[in-house]
Structures are given as C-alpha cells and as structure tokens.
Amino acid sequence: MQVSVITLFPEMFDALSDAGISGRAIKQGLLSLATVNPRDFTEDRHHSVDDRPYGGGPGMVMTVGPLSQAIDSAKTNMNVPGKPSPKVVYMSPQGKRLDQQVINELAQQDSLIVLCGRYEGIDERLIDAEVDQELSLGDYVISGGELAAMVLLDAMIRQLPDALGDSESASQDSFASRPLLDCPHYSRPEDIAGRVVPSVLLSGDHEAIRRWRLRQSLIRTRDRRPDLFAKLQLSDEECKLLDE
Ligand code: 9D3
Numbered sequence: 001m002q003v004s005v006i007t008l009f010p011e012m013f014d015a016l017s018d019a020g021i022s023g024r025a026i027k028q029g030l031l032s033l034a035t036v037n038p039r040d041f042t043e044d045r046h047h048s049v050d051d052r053p054y055g056g057g058p059g060m061v062m063t064v065g066p067l068s069q070a071i072d073s074a075k076t077n078m079n080v081p082g083k084p085s086p087k088v089v090y091m092s093p094q095g096k097r098l099d100q101q102v103i104n105e106l107a108q109q110d111s112l113i114v115l116c117g118r119y120e121g122i123d124e125r126l127i128d129a130e131v132d133q134e135l136s137l138g139d140y141v142i143s144g145g146e147l148a149a150m151v152l153l154d155a156m157i158r159q160l161p162d163a164l165g166d167s168e169s170a171s172q173d174s175f176a177s178r179p180l181l182d183c184p185h186y187s188r189p190e191d192i193a194g195r196v197v198p199s200v201l202l203s204g205d206h207e208a209i210r211r212w213r214l215r216q217s218l219i220r221t222r223d224r225r226p227d228l229f230a231k232l233q234l235s236d237e238e239c240k241l242l243d244e
Pocket of ligand 1: 091092093117118119120121135136137138139140141142143144145148
C-alpha cells in the first residue's frame, strides 16, 4: 500500500516509521509512507500557507494553492498506470468518528492521501473539490490533523496482511472480529502484596481458561461499554456465562 501525507510537520511521522509494528511494516515494504509539505509549494517571501478568514474572526485558514499543489504532487508520485487515483481523507474535527470498520475499509485501498490541517482548518473549497472522506478522532480538541493521521495509519497498518508477527496476530484483536473488550492479563510474579493471579489461569485447564476469559470480556463490556454490549449478538454459551 502507498500512503502520502500532506502535512506542515513531516518530522512528526518519524514516530510511525521509526518505532514498533508500523516501523517494521514500513521497513518490510508492506507500506510506503511519503510526506508532502505544502510549504514546499509556496513562492512568496514568507512561504505562507495560511491567510485571514473572510468574514473576520480569530485564527487563520490554510489556503487552497499550496495544498492543492501538494495533493497533485502526491498523486503524480503515487500514480500507477491502470490503477484508480487515490482516495483523499481529511482529518478534521467535523469528520465522522474513526472506527474499526472505516479503518478496515481504508486498509484495503492500494493508495491513500491523508490531509492534515493546522490553524482553524482548510478552505472549504479544497474539501469540496478534493476530499472523499472527512474523519475525526472524537469529541475533544487536538492541535492539528497529524496525530489523528498517525492514529489512523497505525490502526490501518495492523490490518495489512503480514504486518503482525505470530505473537501479535490481528485475529486476536478485540474489535477485529467483534466489538468486545479484552479480558484482564497477568504475568509473574504470582503474588504482588496479596493481589494474586486468578487461580483458573494457573490450573492448566485450557477450556476453563477460555471460558473465564470470555466471561470477563463479556462482563467488562456490559459494565464499561453498554453501547457496545447492546449491539452484541450473544451465543447460548455467552448467555450462560453471564448468568453464572
Ligand atoms: C474555534 C474552535 N477551534 C479551535 C479551538 C476549532 C478547531 C480547529 C482546529 C479545533 C481543532 C482544530 C485542530 N484539530 C484537528 O485538526 C483535528 C481533530 C481534533 O481536534 N479532534 C479530533 N479529531 C481531529 S482530526 C483533526
């Protein structure tokens, strides 16, 4: 998969290419990550990428010129003859909240352009002309689209075939198959100031352990995320576990 990120802060994306699962996936060539800086397409003395909003008010707006040239440059560099032009997503507080389904759909694309806004956002006419999908992380304020884009890309990369090692396997992810919270995890030592590991996990009874973990997941989802719990289709076994 090919991804180009349009950003005024390309160095922030080193976090993605240098560390962890995303870093390994990029090094293995499962995903190519390029950044394009709209500032590189300015010709004025101050390399301006923003201007004052029509109608007045506080803050600045990212202007169409440099952004649109940056998108064109990204499209040219990603162009594969016979392949459709990449989808353009814009990370913005006005977008649809990101969820696993959107992430899985985007992870199927051959190529993608991710636009990161700064200041008050970008000129609406660029959104109208170029953007296919506007995505938000949720109802809180962050300073720009870069961290949101990194969240999206990290989550997408996990879904790419071969991105995870054997011990990480994507099918094990809660949410990958069903929106169910994870069970509690424990490692050594067995006793920490009187807090002991649940005895079933030391029993060696794999079927009992599977049932205990499933029950914990169901209880936690019901108690902590009633919104998710309401959508679950429970099997007979799961209903029984909750009744116990
Ligand atoms: C007048 C209020 N504005 C400033 C406090 C609105 C505003 C403009 C730009 C709020 C945030 C931003 C920058 N945020 C993003 O670009 C962003 C974001 C977010 O703030 N929350 C959740 N998801 C996202 S995705 C991009």
